[in-house]
Amino acid sequence: MKFPNKKYHKLSDYRKDYYDFLKSAFDSIDDIKLNKAIKILDKAYKNPKIKIFVCGNGGSAALANHFACDHQKILNETNVLKPFLISLSSNTALMTAISNDNKYDCVFSDQIEQIGQKSDILITISSSGKSQNIINAIKVAKKKSITTISLTGFDGGISKKIADINLHINSYNYGIIESMHHTIMNLISQFLKNKYFSLNQIKTKKF
Numbered sequence: 584m585k586f587p588n589k590k591y592h593k594l595s596d597y598r599k600d601y602y603d604f605l606k607s608a609f610d611s612i613d614d615i616k617l618n619k620a621i622k623i624l625d626k627a628y629k630n631p632k633i634k635i636f637v638c639g640n641g642g643s644a645a646l647a648n649h650f651a652c653d654h655q656k657i658l659n660e661t662n663v664l665k666p667f668l669i670s671l672s673s674n675t676a677l678m679t680a681i682s683n684d685n686k687y688d689c690v691f692s693d694q695i696e697q698i699g700q701k702s703d704i705l706i707t708i709s710s711s712g713k714s715q716n717i718i719n720a721i722k723v724a725k726k727k728s729i730t731t732i733s734l735t736g737f738d739g740g741i742s743k744k745i746a747d748i749n750l751h752i753n754s755y756n757y758g759i760i761e762s763m764h765h766t767i768m769n770l771i772s773q774f775l776k777n778k779y780f781s782l783n784q785i786k787t788k789k790f
Contacts, residue, residue, distance in 0.1 A: 611753035712740030736760030
């Protein structure tokens with residue numbers, strides 16, 4: 584159901600409905616698929632030779648950068664996981680060079696062509712799942728036998744259909760979808776941190 588679908592005059596009413604739709608979106612996360620993604624990343628994070636690429640546009644680009652930052656820093660604290668993450672949305676010079684010399688639709692796929700290898704992992708973040716540069720990234724990754732995980736919302740677009748694992752948010756509101764994608768990022772890192780921390784560390788460390 585679309586939110587909002589009516590005119591609001593009181594912040595308290597909007598806040599209540601926003602929370603209800605936010606909770607509904609959270610409940611739509613498929614635990615089985617999320618668990619599959621976590622197992623794939625858990626294994627990959629133990630091998631520093633495996634690269635995990637993350638990409639997105641706009642707010643999702645910021646989330647891709649955040650994903651790469653948090654997972655690499657936070658999970659290194661376990662002394663078991665040594666993630667090697669690369670945000671394909673972070674190198675402005677390279678992105679503009681590709682866009683200028685080729686086209687923006689290839690801004691992520693060209694990077695994967697250049698440095699992607701079999702056994703690497705690609706995580707795409709796209710609320711619509713329809714951004715052509717995201718779709719191209721998944722297609723090139725699959726040709727190179729790179730495991731693909733897509734995070735989507737709305738109807739999921741092509742990204743939902745062609746990725747090896749799709750983590751879909753059942754919402755038609757950008758803010759709610761992006762919040763849930765951020766939540767998925769934190770769920771994964773905190774679950775793995777909890778897995779490898781001792782009980783004493785869990786009680787004393789900040790999460």
